[in-house]
Amino acid sequence: MSRFVITGGKRLKGGLCPQGAKNEALQVICAALLTQEEVIITNVPEILDVLKLIELVEGMGVKVERLARGEFAFCASDIDFRYFETEDFYNKAVSLRGSIMILGPLLAIHGSGVIPKPGGDKIGRRRLDTHFLGFERLGATFEYDALNGCFKAFATKLKGNYMLLDEASVTGTANIIMAAVLAEGVTTIYNAACEPYIQQLCLMLNSMGAKISGIASNLLTIEGVKKLHGCRHRCLPDMIEVGSYIGLAAMTRSEITIKNVNIRQLGLIPDAFRKLGVRVEERDDDLYIPRQEHYMIEDFIDGSILTVSDAPWPGLTPDLLSVFLVVATQAKGSVLIHQKMFESRLFFVDKLIDMGAKIILCDPHRATVIGQNHESQLRATKMTSPDIRAGIALLIAALSAKGVSSIHNIDQIDRGYENIDVKLNAIGADIKRYM
Numbered sequence: 224m225s226r227f228v229i230t231g232g233k234r235l236k237g238g239l240c241p242q243g244a245k246n247e248a249l250q251v252i253c254a255a256l257l258t259q260e261e262v263i264i265t266n267v268p269e270i271l272d273v274l275k276l277i278e279l280v281e282g283m284g285v286k287v288e289r290l291a292r293g294e295f296a297f298c299a300s301d302i303d304f305r306y307f308e309t310e311d312f313y314n315k316a317v318s319l320r321g322s323i324m325i326l327g328p329l330l331a332i333h334g335s336g337v338i339p340k341p342g343g344d345k346i347g348r349r350r351l352d353t354h355f356l357g358f359e360r361l362g363a364t365f366e367y368d369a370l371n372g373c374f375k376a377f378a379t380k381l382k383g384n385y386m387l388l389d390e391a392s393v394t395g396t397a398n399i400i401m402a403a404v405l406a407e408g409v410t411t412i413y414n415a416a417c418e419p420y421i422q423q424l425c426l427m428l429n430s431m432g433a434k435i436s437g438i439a440s441n442l443l444t445i446e447g448v449k450k451l452h453g454c455r456h457r458c459l460p461d462m463i464e465v466g467s468y469i470g471l472a473a474m475t476r477s478e479i480t481i482k483n484v485n486i487r488q489l490g491l492i493p494d495a496f497r498k499l500g501v502r503v504e505e506r507d508d509d510l511y512i513p514r515q516e517h518y519m520i521e522d523f524i525d526g527s528i529l530t531v532s533d534a535p536w537p538g539l540t541p542d543l544l545s546v547f548l549v550v551a552t553q554a555k556g557s558v559l560i561h562q563k564m565f566e567s568r569l570f571f572v573d574k575l576i577d578m579g580a581k582i583i584l585c586d587p588h589r590a591t592v593i594g595q596n597h598e599s600q601l602r603a604t605k606m607t608s609p610d611i612r613a614g615i616a617l618l619i620a621a622l623s624a625k626g627v628s629s630i631h632n633i634d635q636i637d638r639g640y641e642n643i644d645v646k647l648n649a650i651g652a653d654i655k656r657y658m
C-alpha cells in the first residue's frame with residue numbers, strides 16, 4: 224500500500240497554485256455527454272477520481288483527447304450503450320461518487336441509464352433519494368436492483384415540472400439539471416444546491432445552448448431545448464484545496480501565498496479561518512497567509528464558545544471541517560466543530576489525540592477542540608487516511624508535528640489533491656512517497 228513518510232516541524236515558505244476543482248470537473252465531464260459536438264474543458268485536475276471518470280466515459284465510447292496538462296477534449300458522438308452491461312463499466316462506476324452524474328445525461332440522451340451504487344468517501348450514509356425523486360418528477364421511473372447493487376432509470380420522454388428537492392444535494396441537483404436541459408417544457412427546481420460547482424455547470428450548459436436562469440440561487444428555472452452544442456469551459460480553482468493550504472500555513476507557522484484563488488467564489492471559507500485567528504490577507508486574487516507564531520479563536524459576540532459548522536452553500540462547506548478541526552488543535556482557545564451533514568467524518572480525531580491534541584469527541588457529529596497555542600507540538604505517529612479530507616488534515620498534522628510520521632492509504636489523498644507531495648516539497652516540506 225502506498226504511503227507518505229513525513230518529517231515534520233519544518234517551516235514552509237512560498238507560493239502554491241490550486242488545481243481545478245474536483246467536484247466541478249466531475250460534473251462538467253458528465254455534461255459533455257449531452258452533446259455530440261466537441262467539448263473542451265481546461266483546468267481539469269488530474270487526480271484519481273477525475274481520471275477514473277475520464278476512463279469511464281472513454282469506456283462508453285466518448286472520444287477523449289488530452290490536449291495538454293489539465294486540458295481535455297470530449298466528443299460523445301458515438302456512445303456504446305452495450306458498455307453499461309459490462310463488468311468493466313461496473314468496476315469503474317462503483318469506484319467513485321461522481322459517476323452517479325452520468326445518469327441524468329443518459330436519461331436525457333438515451334431514455335434510460337444504469338449505475339451501480341457509487342463509491343466515494345465512506346463518511347456515513349450517503350443516500351441518493353434526491354436524484355431519483357427529481358428524475359421521477361421529470362417523468363422517469365426507477366428501480367433499485369438490490370441483488371446487483373444497481374440503480375436503473377427509464378423515461379420514454381422527460382417532461383419539465385416543478386420540484387421542491389427534499390434536500391439541497393450537490394450531485395443530485397447537478398444530475399436533475401442535466402436531465403432537465405433537454406426535457407420538454409419548463410423545469411423549476413426549488414431548494415437546489417448552489418455551490419460554485421453547480422453555478423459553473425449551469426454556465427457551461429448555457430454556453431452549450433441550454434436555458435437556465437436563477438444561477439447561484441436555490442431556485443433554478445430550466446427551459447428545455449431540443450439540442451445542445453459544443454463549448455469550451457474552464458474549471459474554477461479548487462476552493463477545498465485553497466482552504467487546505469490556509470490550514471497548512473497556520474499549523475506549520477509558515478508564510479504562504481495561495482495564487483489565483485478566485486476570491487469571490489470562496490464564500491465563507493476565509494472568514495471561517497479568520498474566526499480561528501488565522502490572518503488571511505487578500506492581495507488581488509491571491510491569498511497571503513503571513514507567518515503567525517500564535518492565533519487566537521474568537522468567541523461569539525455574547526462570549527460563548529465558537530462553533531464551526533457546515534451548511535449547504537452559501538454556508539460553510541462540510542469538506543473543510545476536518546481542516547478547521549486540525550487548525551484548532553494549535554490555536555489559543557476552544558471551539559466546537561459540528562459536522563452536521565456526515566455522520567462518520569470525525570472519527571479520525573483519535574489519531575490527532577494520539578499525537579497529543581486535546582479533543583473530546585462528543586458524538587459522531589461534534590468534537591470540542593481545546594487549542595494548545597503552539598505551546599506543545601504534536602507528536603509524530605503512524606496513521607492511515609480514512610477519507611480524502613481526514614487524509615489532508617492528518618498530513619497537515621504530520622507536517623506540523625515533531626519527528627517522522629507515516630500516512631498509509633494515501634490513495635485517499637490522491638483522490639483529491641494533485642501531486643500534493645511535490646507541491647509541498649517545493650516550498651520546504653519533507654514528504655517522501657513510497658509505492
Ligand SMILES: CC(=O)N[C@H]1[C@@H](OP(=O)(O)OP(=O)(O)OC[C@H]2O[C@@H](n3ccc(=O)[nH]c3=O)[C@H](O)[C@@H]2O)O[C@H](CO)[C@@H](O)[C@@H]1O
Binds near residue numbers: 350392
Ligand atoms: C462529488 C461531489 O460533488 N461530492 C460532494 C457532494 O457530495 P454529494 O452530492 O454526494 O452530497 P449531498 O449534497 O447529496 O449530501 C451530502 C450529505 O449532506 C446531507 N445534506 C445535504 C443537503 C442538505 O440540505 N442537508 C443535508 O443534511 C445529505 O443527507 C448527505 O449526507 O456534496 C457534498 C456536500 O457538500 C460534499 O461533501 C462532496 O464533496
Ligand SMILES: C=C(OP(=O)(O)O)C(=O)O
Binds near residue numbers: 343344
Ligand atoms: C466527500 C468528498 O468527495 P466524494 O463526494 O467524491 O466522496 C470530498 O471531496 O470531500
